[in-house]
Amino acid sequence: MRTQYRGFTRAELLRHMVARQVSHNRIGRSMRHYSWKSDSPPRSTSSYTLEGSLIPPMPPITALLHTRNAALRLGRALEMLLPCAEILIVDHDSADATTRVAREYGARIVPADIRATANRNHYLDQARYDWIFCLDPSESITEGLQATLFDWSSLPVLSVGDATSFSLFVREQIAEDWRTHPAAETRLIPRNWTRWNGRLPAYDPSSIALEGELLRLTYP
DSSP: OTTTTTTOOHHHHHHHHHHHHHHHTOOOGGGTTSOOOTTSOOOOTTOEEETTEEEOBOOOEEEEEEESSOHHHHHHHHTTOTTOSEEEEEEOOOOSSHHHHHHHTTOEEEEOOGGGTTOTHHHHTTOSSSEEEEOOTTEEEOHHHHHHHHHHHHSBGGGGTTOOOEEEEEEEEETTEEEEOSSOEEEEEETTOOOEETTEEOOOTTOEEEEEEEEEOSOO
């Protein structure tokens, strides 16, 4: 993917990939509140017409990752985050090439503030956008989840209804096998989120599960 799109800015990649996903007419199964017609031409991602009214699309997504000496695995996590308009790295005094790898993928880096330990929302305030996708450097999204996030970003705002968060199913590498966790984990949250489990959002039983998986890998 990096070779195919080498030389493109992140904004150009986003415009290209969103247009491609809209033309593919794919939406996550749990988010089919909006009806697409397969014989309709692709629409502009800047707005949609719903019953004669202009409906703005969902706001962009900021990806938020906490890092510490994660250079060997960080690239694998970041290379699949094209649906995110911003990558925000909170770095905890890495002594390796973590920050260099992050910059190669266009990430914005802020140093971890020890005073913010008791208030994780400090880092949400650093995000440029109102929806935050939280993941660990040891994780990576599948192509299916990537497509769903593109679709989510291009849906009309009304299509998510009263949803306050979105969750993902995790498939974890254990030795040479893979295990799918039975319960989804809440990972896509609004800026005003206040419930945390360490550096990741606490589980919200009312969150909507998105199609696709989050891979948690043991080895770099």
